[in-house]
């Protein structure tokens with residue numbers, strides 16, 4: 001069976017700056033991969049390339065065996081299959097929670113208002129936000145807003161979710177409720193690729209943790225191995241810095 005996502009020698013530069021330097025990775029269906037690494041190592045760029053928000057210079061990105069990185073492809077049908085959630089939620093401030101969630105299913109999938117709202121309310125209930133459907137994003141806590149952002153992405157019924165630092169803008173006491181949602185998604189078999197600075201979360205949620213350094217995956221292993229006995233010297237140095245900072 002094809003991997004759900006296959007990254008093959010993915011290369012990306014911004015001008016003179018080479019940001020991804022030959023990324024190779026196969027991700028199975030229902031697998032959860034956490035990308036860790038210093039700021040600027042290329043985590044967000046990699047996720048953005050997979051979601052076709054950035055074009056790659058060389059290599060290929062396959063979804064179910066089909067190359068989605070070919071120049072000239074219409075990105076919209078592919079983006080429908082790959083949901084992405086960002087650090088800063090990016091909810092539409094002038095729309096209620098329910099409209100935020102129903103907009104894309106109505107406009108892009110052509111769902112009726114009733115069907116989109118049924119789906120939206122179901123997602124809100126799933127994440128404990130059923131009584132927030134008619135409020136506006138700025139009336140919600142950060143953790144609630146992020147849960148709405150995840151629900152909005154799931155309303156398109158994606159096959160893969162990309163989560164870029166989804167807890168980094170949150171106060172520590174709000175992180176847990178968002179991580180609960182990610183755990184729930186994992187329990188339902190969602191394939192997920194996430195970038196995170198939360199090592200404990202990466203350790204708990206992921207099947208494999210990949211350490212990125214200067215646009216290369218230096219090491220990719222199950223969390224107990226990567227955190228417990230990292231093989232690469234750079235990984236060891238990075239983890240030591242994290243430990244020294246009291247974050248692991």
Ligand SMILES: Nc1ncnc2c1ncn2[C@@H]1O[C@H](COP(=O)(O)OP(=O)(O)OP(=O)(O)O)[C@@H](O)[C@H]1O
Pocket residue numbers: 014017019037038039040041042043044045046195
């Ligand atoms: N649109 C862009 N134009 C030019 N350079 C960019 C652009 N986006 C990212 N970069 C550069 O690419 C490199 C990798 O950035 P990226 O955001 O992928 O890192 P990251 O690992 O996600 O970092 P962080 O942990 O801080 O989120 C950085 O040097 C960054 O300055």
Ligand SMILES: [Mg+2]
Pocket residue numbers: 043044045164165195
């Ligand atoms: Mg980033």
